[in-house]
Amino acid sequence: MKNYYQPEIETMPREQIRRLQNERLLKQVRHVWENVPYYRAKMQEKGLTPDDIKSQEDLHKLPFLTKADLRNAYPYGLMGKPLKDCVRIQSTSGTTGQRVVAFYTQNDIHIWETMCARAIAAAGGTNEDVVQVSYGYGLFTGGPGLNGGSHLLGSLTIPASSGNTDRQIMFIKDLSATILCCTPSYAAFIGERMREMGMTPDDIPLKAGIFGAEAWSESMRRDIEATMGIKAYDIYGLTELCGPGVSFECEDQHGMHINEDYFIPEIIDPDTGEVLPEGSTGELVFTTLEKEAFPLIRYRTRDITSLSHEPCPCGRTHVRMSRLKGRTDDMLIIRGVNVFPSQIETVLINQGYPANYQIIVDRVNNTDTLDVRVEMTPEMFTDNLGVINTRQAKLVEGLRSMLGLTAKVTLVAPKSITRSEGKAVRVIDNRKI
Amino acid sequence: MSVKQISVFLENRPGCLHEMTKALAEADIDLRGLSLAETSDFGIVRLIVDDVMGTANTLRDAGFVASLTDVLAVEVPNVPGGLNKVLEVIDGAGVNVEYMYAILGNKKSDTAYMIFRVNDNEKASGALKASGVKIMEPEELSAL
Numbered sequence: 001m002k003n004y005y006q007p008e009i010e011t012m013p014r015e016q017i018r019r020l021q022n023e024r025l026l027k028q029v030r031h032v033w034e035n036v037p038y039y040r041a042k043m044q045e046k047g048l049t050p051d052d053i054k055s056q057e058d059l060h061k062l063p064f065l066t067k068a069d070l071r072n073a074y075p076y077g078l079m080g081k082p083l084k085d086c087v088r089i090q091s092t093s094g095t096t097g098q099r100v101v102a103f104y105t106q107n108d109i110h111i112w113e114t115m116c117a118r119a120i121a122a123a124g125g126t127n128e129d130v131v132q133v134s135y136g137y138g139l140f141t142g143g144p145g146l147n148g149g150s151h152l153l154g155s156l157t158i159p160a161s162s163g164n165t166d167r168q169i170m171f172i173k174d175l176s177a178t179i180l181c182c183t184p185s186y187a188a189f190i191g192e193r194m195r196e197m198g199m200t201p202d203d204i205p206l207k208a209g210i211f212g213a214e215a216w217s218e219s220m221r222r223d224i225e226a227t228m229g230i231k232a233y234d235i236y237g238l239t240e241l242c243g244p245g246v247s248f249e250c251e252d253q254h255g256m257h258i259n260e261d262y263f264i265p266e267i268i269d270p271d272t273g274e275v276l277p278e279g280s281t282g283e284l285v286f287t288t289l290e291k292e293a294f295p296l297i298r299y300r301t302r303d304i305t306s307l308s309h310e311p312c313p314c315g316r317t318h319v320r321m322s323r324l325k326g327r328t329d330d331m332l333i334i335r336g337v338n339v340f341p342s343q344i345e346t347v348l349i350n351q352g353y354p355a356n357y358q359i360i361v362d363r364v365n366n367t368d369t370l371d372v373r374v375e376m377t378p379e380m381f382t383d384n385l386g387v388i389n390t391r392q393a394k395l396v397e398g399l400r401s402m403l404g405l406t407a408k409v410t411l412v413a414p415k416s417i418t419r420s421e422g423k424a425v426r427v428i429d430n431r432k433i
Numbered sequence: 434m435s436v437k438q439i440s441v442f443l444e445n446r447p448g449c450l451h452e453m454t455k456a457l458a459e460a461d462i463d464l465r466g467l468s469l470a471e472t473s474d475f476g477i478v479r480l481i482v483d484d485v486m487g488t489a490n491t492l493r494d495a496g497f498v499a500s501l502t503d504v505l506a507v508e509v510p511n512v513p514g515g516l517n518k519v520l521e522v523i524d525g526a527g528v529n530v531e532y533m534y535a536i537l538g539n540k541k542s543d544t545a546y547m548i549f550r551v552n553d554n555e556k557a558s559g560a561l562k563a564s565g566v567k568i569m570e571p572e573e574l575s576a577l
Binding site: 376377378381382383384385388389410411412413414415416 | 438440442443444449470472474475477479496497498499500502531550
């Protein structure tokens with residue numbers, strides 16, 4: 001069937017998914033109880049045993065795991081299998097502080113790659129496609145995950161890794177890559193370089209892109225799609241859970257389907273920990289169902305989103321999570337107002353500015369300052385000071401109405417903001433609190 | 434009847450203007466006219482040169498954003514009231530002057546040359562010519 005990797009699972013009736021989840025949840029809870037003393041102690045503190053969990057109706061009784069638990073239990077404290085059964089380690093970039101180290105058995109790797117294969121298939125990939133994986137390879141999960149998924153699907157895989165942008169473009173062109181996988185900021189950079197080289201979407205064979213590992217906006221998607229002449233698909237994941245592929249977009253491009261045969265998602269109120277009804281926006285929490293080496297029960301992702309069971313035109317029955325509003329870690333609190341970099345990005349792109357920007361936060365005389373640095377482009381530049389000033393004022397106004405606070409906008413020289421080949425450094429917070 | 438002016442975007446930070454003049458000096462570019470407009474956080478330098486395309490390429494290669502604008506190079510009698518007379522004609526034609534600046538030194542002391550950026554080049558040059566004011570062609574400017 002078209003665009004599915006495993007149609008029988010991806011379009012499984014809801015009732016059947018629930019049964020499968022219940023069955024797997026009980027097994028996973030027992031696995032953790034027996035093999036992860038750290039979590040068993042947390043359950044015992046609440047007076048719980050595996051017998052108290054009879055279905056996912058009881059899930060809310062179980063204690064949460066947080067990043068702090070990962071830190072406390074580092075490196076082996078949350079393992080569900082002895083090291084001799086593990087075959088791989090992956091680790092986070094540590095952009096948000098603590099580095100996460102996750103372990104995989106052979107089966108964990110297989111499940112992860114299966115989810116990535118579903119994601120590539122959903123973006124229209126088949127064994128006829130050439131998939132260029134321009135995520136970093138190594139400890140970062142982006143490269144290895146999509147690489148494995150592409151292999152399972154039977155696509156010809158170019159393990160380009162990130163960096164050396166001119167060579168990336170040469171491979172796309174010479175080897176007829178049809179699907180590009182990388183971070184959205186790197187995709188924007190590759191697109192910008194292509195335009196500089198005088199290339200139009202017709203010059204490149206790409207038809208789709210699978211972009212994830214950082215929050216990006218709908219307007220940035222449209223921008224990349226226009227520059228490269230592709231359909232751009234969002235993909236989501238966390239190293240703690242496996243890596244990319246936990247959820248992915250289908251051709252409907254309206255939320256990412258969570259692989260519910262492997263995870264149970266919940267949305268909670270980040271302040272009270274209370275489970276919120278469907279459709280509410282809150283913190284995303286995952287329980288793994290089939291993980292052997294690094295099983296996590298009710299792991300708090302710190303990502304803000306909502307879930308929807310609305311039937312999807314693509315035929316997949318797995319729940320969809322909406323585009324990430326941001327990671328609670330990315331959220332800035334400026335003069336008491338919550339600000340996500342993705343909101344600033346939306347305003348910039350809507351007003352025709354490039355997606356390369358930097359947010360500088362500082363504190364002057366006990367007041368937070370927000371400075372948005374944007375590059376001047378040839379399209380925006382004119383000899384008329386007044387026109388530029390008016391445009392700048394319009395941007396300040398756009399940011400004010402989006403964020404509810406006044407930002408300073410600084411126009412900087414082209415190329416003066418460092419380009420990213422992996423995760424972009426958008427925010428520089430100089431506040432010393 | 435008009436000449437091309439090159440406008441360059443400059444960040445407001447020490448050394449930025451020098452980076453531009455350095456790039457121009459290395460490419461052996463002779464400046465005919467120059468003006469600088471600035472706000473608190475950026476500036477625009479406007480240049481009049483002989484080799485417009487060569488200069489634009491040099492600037493782009495050096496990482497600057499530049500744009501071209503058609504402006505009028507007008508001969509102004511170098512006597513008291515000379516500029517006033519020219520502006521009287523432009524004003525009389527209902528044309529708005531956005532900015533203006535002088536061309537750098539020339540050999541003829543009785544004549545000055547000014548660059549006018551107006552909202553209607555055709556109207557302004559028509560009115561100026563009709564009043565006997567000379568508008569310079571790019572080659573004439575180069576010959577100065």
